[in-house]
Amino acid sequence: MGRKPCCSKEGLKKGSWTKKEDLLLTEYIKDFGEGTGWRSLPKKAGLLRCGKSCRLRWVNYLKPGLNRGTFTPEEDDLIVRLYTLLGSRWSLIAGRMSGRTDNDIKNYWNTSLLKKLKAQGNEPRKHKSQAKKRRRKKEKLNVSSQINRKNNDENKTRRKKEKIVEKHNIEDEVAANIEEQPHTQNSAQAVSDNNHNFTSSSSNQDGTSSATSTSEIHSSSQNIEDQNQDQIFEKLQVIDELLLNDNFLFPPEKYIEFNNNENHMLFEEIYEEYFQLVYENSCHF
DNA sequence: AACATTGACAACCGCGTATTA
DNA sequence: GTAATACGCGGTTGTCAATGT
Numbered sequence: 049m050g051r052k053p054c055c056s057k058e059g060l061k062k063g064s065w066t067k068k069e070d071l072l073l074t075e076y077i078k079d080f081g082e083g084t085g086w087r088s089l090p091k092k093a094g095l096l097r098c099g100k101s102c103r104l105r106w107v108n109y110l111k112p113g114l115n116r117g118t119f120t121p122e123e124d125d126l127i128v129r130l131y132t133l134l135g136s137r138w139s140l141i142a143g144r145m146s147g148r149t150d151n152d153i154k155n156y157w158n159t160s161l162l163k164k165l166k167a168q169g170n171e172p173r174k175h176k177s178q179a180k181k182r183r184r185k186k187e188k189l190n191v192s193s194q195i196n197r198k199n200n201d202e203n204k205t206r207r208k209k210e211k212i213v214e215k216h217n218i219e220d221e222v223a224a225n226i227e228e229q230p231h232t233q234n235s236a237q238a239v240s241d242n243n244h245n246f247t248s249s250s251s252n253q254d255g256t257s258s259a260t261s262t263s264e265i266h267s268s269s270q271n272i273e274d275q276n277q278d279q280i281f282e283k284l285q286v287i288d289e290l291l292l293n294d295n296f297l298f299p300p301e302k303y304i305e306f307n308n309n310e311n312h313m314l315f316e317e318i319y320e321e322y323f324q325l326v327y328e329n330s331c332h333f
Numbered sequence: 334a335a336c337a338t339t340g341a342c343a344a345c346c347g348c349g350t351a352t353t354a
Numbered sequence: 355g356t357a358a359t360a361c362g363c364g365g366t367t368g369t370c371a372a373t374g375t
Contacts, residue, residue: 063369064369064370087359099360099361100360100362103361103362107362136364139362154364158365
């Protein structure tokens with residue numbers, strides 16, 4: 049049952065990579081490609097490293113096409129905006145920045161950019177830690193019995209289905225509104241001018257936030273005050289999936305309305321900001 | 334010159350999810 | 355369907371050079 053046993057870590061080298069190791073890894077990948085499995089790569093390439101370490105070294109340092117130069121002001125701006133929208137989803141952010149790795153951006157953010165922003169008084173609102181979210185999720189699971197776990201799995205399947213339905217709803221609604229709604233001028237600039245107004249102005253006093261899709265907005269006037277920030281991120285993830293779907297073309301006029309109990313803010317602005325960023329800088333289109 | 338501090342970045346660790354037998 | 359394993363991600367730590375005292 050299961051895969052063959054994992055190799056022991058005993059005897060494997062740790063710490064900084066030598067030029068010789070870099071060469072061995074580069075040569076191996078040049079000859080056999082990346083898709084041969086990181087687990088078995090070190091042995092085949094003659095390296096005393098674990099596959100994980102090899103992958104990291106390749107992805108963050110040796111891979112051709114990496115931009116290891118200093119970050120430009122334009123890149124700074126892009127990182128700040130994407131962080132505001134996506135939080136510390138570094139891989140997502142890196143995916144929209146040509147030649148930059150998630151590790152690079154994360155390091156730059158933690159060591160330089162954040163300090164720079166703090167000094168300017170523009171510190172973005174801190175997003176929920178992804179790791180903490182995971183831990184909370186795990187704690188819940190630990191409390192659960194086997195039956196609850198099973199229920200969790202069932203719920204997971206159900207949520208997956210719901211997400212697909214929601215995704216389709218957003219596509220339909222957004223498409224239906226292309227011709228109905230005029231394109232908001234300079235909304236991206238407005239968002240930019242307000243700095244992180246997506247996360248700040250949309251937050252309630254108790255720290256909660258609310259969001260909704262166009263289908264919800266147009267179909268009812270239900271109160272969404274109790275929807276929390278996680279749901280906003282889920283919406284953004286849906287948008288993200290849509291954006292990354294080659295078969296789905298996203299005209300800039302499409303919008304999703306955003307709402308909360310304090311003020312009314314069009315999700316369109318957020319989306320448009322996001323869309324503009326992706327258009328200007330993405331390697332995915 | 335010696336030591337302390339800071340900054341930058343490489344690398345590791347733990348975890349969740351996907352994949353596989 | 356289940357458990358073991360592989361992979362990828364985010365958070366954190368370690369290391370080393372530059373700078374300050």
